[in-house]
Amino acid sequence: MHWCDEAARQTESGVMTDKLTVSVLGTGIMGAAMARSLLRAGHTVRAWNRTRAKAEPLAADGAHIAGTPAEAVESADVVLTMLYDGPATLETMRRAAPALRGGTVWAQSTTAGIEGVAELAGFAREHGLLFYDAPVLGTRQPAEAGQLTVLAAGPAEGRDRVAPVFDAVGARTVWAGEDGATAGATRLKLVANSWVLAATTAAGEALALAKALDVAPDGFFDLIAGGPLDMGYLHAKAGMILDGRLTPAQFAVTTAAKDARLIVRAGEQHGVRLDVAVASAERFERADARGHGDEDMAAAYYASFDDDPTT
Secondary structure, three states, X not given: OOOOOOOOEEOOOOOEEOOOEEEEEOOOHHHHHHHHHHHHOOOEEEEEOOOHHHHHHHHHHOOEEOOOHHHHHOOOOEEEEOOOOHHHHHHHHHHHHHHOOOOOEEEEOOXXXXXXXXXXXXXXXHOOOEEEEOOEEOOHHHHHOOOEEEEEEOOHHHHHHHHHHHHXXXXXXXXXXXXHHHOHHHHHHHHHHHHHXXXXXXXXXXXXXXXXXXXXXXXXXHHHOOOOOOOHHHHHHHHHHHOOOOOOOOOEHHHHHHHHHHHHXXXXXXXXXXXXXXXXXXXXXXXXXXXXXXXEHHHHHHHHOOOOOOO
């Protein structure tokens, strides 16, 4: 049964239902959490991950674990991609292509960059897919709770078909255009991420400087408490660093480095120098090189030191 075959599903009693078969390609931190949200909402989930072991735990929640992307997208109403980057997504969708049906909805949630989204949209056109540029805001915790913010761009006439998926994984959907190929949602995501990554970098540097100058972090927090410089995000990331709670990652250092480079690239292409984003990318990459790549992005804190301060 497929949306191309029916306008909507029906129960035996004839009552309309919006329960779908959703193919989730990519079950890392975010993809696995989104798959669980879809399962809780009553959808059928067919999951695939390059490293199958990362997808296997979803079987206990009721997901079908596919051995190949093509197997995963068979009979899917919606394909949801949450992979590392644009090239990985395109390669995966090419592997899925033999089993894709024309008219299938593709919600592309990987942070792929502006150029990457345009390339993915081109693939969608070639295969007759209904394409939605749909990155999300949020990390592991809101993803596991189904409380992400979905940023979406795509044709209005198909939104009722993808809305049940967005409603399952997110607390709200922010629409940013009617043509996913223009990457309106990804553009908004890059702007938001530029702020998130800058704030993460600043939090780590403030703590590193406090350590170097023998200033108690609580003294700094008390100083700014309740004022315009205080923010919950600072306390969240600082707490992870001070308490050594960097695993499991809410958002990994390696992914932060990739997103920072996408932000820098977008700025360069549009005549804007983003010095903080450049510095943040270098810090994340340095932290990754020192063995912190799978830890939360707050671990960029360690890039401030020539030697590991924990040893």
